[in-house]
Amino acid sequence: MNIHEYQAAEILAKHGIPVNPGRVASTPEEARDIAAEFGGVVVVKAQVHTGGRGKAGGVKVVKNADEAYEAASNILGMDIKGHTVNKVLIAKGAEIQKEVYVSAVMNRPARKIMIMASAEGGVEIEKVAEENPDAIVTRDADPFAGLHPYQAKEVAFDLKLEPSMVNGFAAIAEKLYNVFMEEDATLVEINPFIINGEGTWQALDSKMSFDDNALYRHPETEKLRDLAEENETELEAKASGISFVKLDGTIGCIVNGAGLSMATLDAVQLAGGEPANFLDVGGGANEEQVTTAFNLVLADPNVKAILINIFGGITRGDVVARGIVAALNNVDVKVPLVVRLSGTNAEEGKALLSEHGITAGDSMDEAAAQVVAAAQA
Amino acid sequence: MNIHEYQAAEILAKHGIPVNPGRVASTPEEARDIAAEFGGVVVVKAQVHTGGRGKAGGVKVVKNADEAYEAASNILGMDIKGHTVNKVLIAKGAEIQKEVYVSAVMNRPARKIMIMASAEGGVEIEKVAEENPDAIVTRDADPFAGLHPYQAKEVAFDLKLEPSMVNGFAAIAEKLYNVFMEEDATLVEINPFIINGEGTWQALDSKMSFDDNALYRHPETEKLRDLAEENETELEAKASGISFVKLDGTIGCIVNGAGLSMATLDAVQLAGGEPANFLDVGGGANEEQVTTAFNLVLADPNVKAILINIFGGITRGDVVARGIVAALNNVDVKVPLVVRLSGTNAEEGKALLSEHGITAGDSMDEAAAQVVAAAQA
Amino acid sequence: MSILVNENTRLLVQGITGREGSFHTQQMLEYGTNVVAGVTPGKAGQEVHGVPVFNTVQEAVAATGANASVIYVPAKFSIDAIYEAVDNGIELVVCITEGVPVNDMVAAYHHVKTKGARLIGPNCPGVTTPGKGKIGIMPGFIHAPGKVGVVSRSGTLTYEVVDALTKAGLGQSTVVGIGGDPIIGTSFLDVLELFQNDPETEAIVMIGEIGGDDEEVAARFIKEHVTKPMAGFIAGRTAPPGKRMGHAGAIISGGSGTAAGKIAALEAAGVAVADRMSEIPDLLKAKFTA
């Protein structure tokens, strides 16, 4: 789960990390009032769950409240990579004496949490990784004892910070790790992390993502979810225990299992089609789940045909077939439907489907070819 | 550092451990008012830093406010093992359906923190250890990950608690471990830990001690220190960086080093005397330290003679001798003084002392014999 | 021989009285697995399909000599179950549960390593040694005893490939579902090493997917150490970057973890990587005769 910059800043501040003062506005008027209150230079920043706001014109430095009004008028409602801007953050202008990048993130190969930093602040870390990988400094936190103070200092010294800046940086890097662990984050990023006009460290822009599997113990984080930023169908799917990811093609897919679902999408593409979605209906594909799955897939007007791909394991093929038949009584499926049913009791399942006029095949590849042909017909 | 029962209960409550409601009173009137407010049966308990209050008559169960007044009148001012009772805790009477003992404490041989529990609640754990050691259940917390929920449950099952009591007990045992670590305790004890009339777990009496070395990060704990409960001389010594422990004999001791100080006390006893104190003057025995040491020792009217035992190491014997001589100018020492000076520059030191009329020997045993003889003279 | 599950396996089921635990205990017993004990706190003295239930792993191990365990407890209790198992000397722990918080797995992963135990999963279908026993939730009857070792990050893709192998006359030595989470106890590399050293395994099938770099790490190991013929498949060629594809670990982030990169690495290591799952039996047959 992602949250907005202004929300991330609030969480960092709560954990004692100094952030640049800012407030969020939903209208140009609010933006003007906040800017007036701050006085002087402010930055108006689009709050959307995507990067590249700057390039898209979603970030403007302005000199006064009237300019803030104007900038907010332009930015609010803007579309940035498919995300509509509903809020802007009005942040005080900061004098930057020094800027670096710092984050806490999983080092997946090491199975440890790491602090990652770069002397090139304000630049996307992926870009630094590509162009100047030696500028990136990392330290893996001890999986048991956490990030040691000496490690935070090592990062600071490796960034070639002046001795006077080291302790301040290290103290905040330690807090960054603590925020990561205590909030069950998957990313906590400060970029740029600056030394301001007063000579102290300050987070100028921050970003946080959370582990969905741990949200049950963070109800206050769950409240930060911005429904406007999330795909409605994906949320609906989640509520029903179905994994759903919206894609851009025309072949709707209903599959049991995440791996098989990915493989089904691949098969569709190899057959010359483009999948409209990833959909893992879960273990027991019963009437209710299949009905929901049909509804999720059919919510997309681009869908021209549907492929159901089931491998009967512990859940038997005939049971799944019964679920499909029952679901078809609940949902009016107007596009062509191709079913592939394999594994346990697949024959019984196919017979059952055939009684209801549905031909089910045994081969994933053939089913993919059929559904692509059906969509193009 | 030790605190009172009522203070320990407040800390446990802060960490989410249910405690029996109670309030502290310094006068019988206050005791009566609190009892009246609670209504019904209350327990009036002496608040002193020592065990065995019950046997000494420091704990009374009473039926109403008037009885509470009377009990408090009797208990306040009472002397329990040398501790004067200045406060009583008025606690609500509790119906006990089940009582056990549980604590978090260092398992020194294992170098781990352990949860210790016993089905014999309300009995001193030392007594259980002696008479029925099999009744004691312990689990060492993981030194890195802490006390695991499964361990807390193991303790509950080993106590033969009914299944319905297990989860409640385990949840609180986990909290007990957390209190221990977060508060830098050396002991957190709940005895008895009961199931009350409502069928829920509750701490009826609790005890906490803290690591002096970690108090710097717990200023709020330091505030709980009851100066009336501590030996004034020991506190004064501590403030000067001197380790001092009051004993019952007549030979005052001033020594450099904790081990040598213990050995000096032993030597005094072997020579037929009884030491009046343990005193480690620290590494550099200079004028100021020795002056303070003299004052600490002489504050005890029982002291009949003083033994100074110094082994010159990095700090040279002549420097120490100069400190002694200077200190004697500040303090009027009316009792006989025996000095033993050995190690680095001992000869120079002895010469210097001799110039000021002090004969210093080389042997700890002889010095001990001399000081004992001097005290008996 | 075979790997992980064999005649000496004495299985303990953690969470045996739950719906999943009870159902799969029956399935495992039917497949011939030596299930010796179950654990559910507070349920000691009960039996589930004839298997005695204990309050703690400690009691269960003391009473039955269990040396392997399978975890069916809910996600929020799984980490504790893993610690309880390995702290009580269980050598092989298979955690089926999906949804375990990933940051909790960091310490648990390293703890298991320190203890010298082996964890499979979490979020995995388990391990099956055809004809000898199964631990987990795989449908037993699709398997056939044989010489092909199978290792996979996905449950249903494991069944898919095992079914295809069996139908093509290629039985399996052991089938290992290592799980779809970002941090799993046993990686491709670990299982490949076991297969390489297992005399009953003569060829290996490896099913990877997008996310992380375990396939790339495995490819380096294969190049240097694996002499047995291998076929493979990587799911998720069509997955867009930044989106989790069902599995918590199946995500392309910052340009790394793509199917293309994994396929290239495996091919460079001499693995025959199939475009379609269905091609795997033939690719393998081209390299070895069962």
Next chain:
Amino acid sequence: MSILVNENTRLLVQGITGREGSFHTQQMLEYGTNVVAGVTPGKAGQEVHGVPVFNTVQEAVAATGANASVIYVPAKFSIDAIYEAVDNGIELVVCITEGVPVNDMVAAYHHVKTKGARLIGPNCPGVTTPGKGKIGIMPGFIHAPGKVGVVSRSGTLTYEVVDALTKAGLGQSTVVGIGGDPIIGTSFLDVLELFQNDPETEAIVMIGEIGGDDEEVAARFIKEHVTKPMAGFIAGRTAPPGKRMGHAGAIISGGSGTAAGKIAALEAAGVAVADRMSEIPDLLKAKFTA
């Protein structure tokens, strides 16, 4: 040979620019110790008595190949210094600092063990191998090279016994002050094992004190494994229960950790336990000829 400190010791001083660190660096250099580096964050590039200073242990080890370290940093930074040393491959860490919070030492103790490193202390005087080098704060000149290994929980009592041994013509192989805290990195048992296996050590003196059960544990080890003649002393016969006698670890609690118990255990293991410190040289001479 000798134990812990020898010709191959390359010592790093953590906290070298502090008052204690700087003073004892000079003392150690004068005694002939091979001090190769110092660490104080932010002071890289300076020198202390000719020893180069680095910002981190990592840099110091990379530049100088240091393999041992001594810690003079304040108590609140000592745990971090211990982790920094062992995490960077230092094999022997001597922590002089007094006042380290005991609960912090729990994880640090086990971490050091996991890393296979050796920690002496905290709250200890260090280690001296007469004539070869010293790590810590012991007064060097009281020592004489010889064949008696000395191990002690107390600083001044160590000096006292070493001085007495030297004056009695009994030189020392190595002198180890293990420290007076409740949790210390290296126990009597550990050092006794080293002495027993050290060909240059022919007799052993052990100075214990009240509190804990390390002396009792050592006695069991001595009974079974130590063949070299031993004399000992236990301080604190007169200590009252429940009172810390200067050292954080010197406390009799719940009737355990008494001097009487320790003396009885050592005597039962064949150690000649002195009533008076001064008797130790003679007790030892009765058992072995230097």
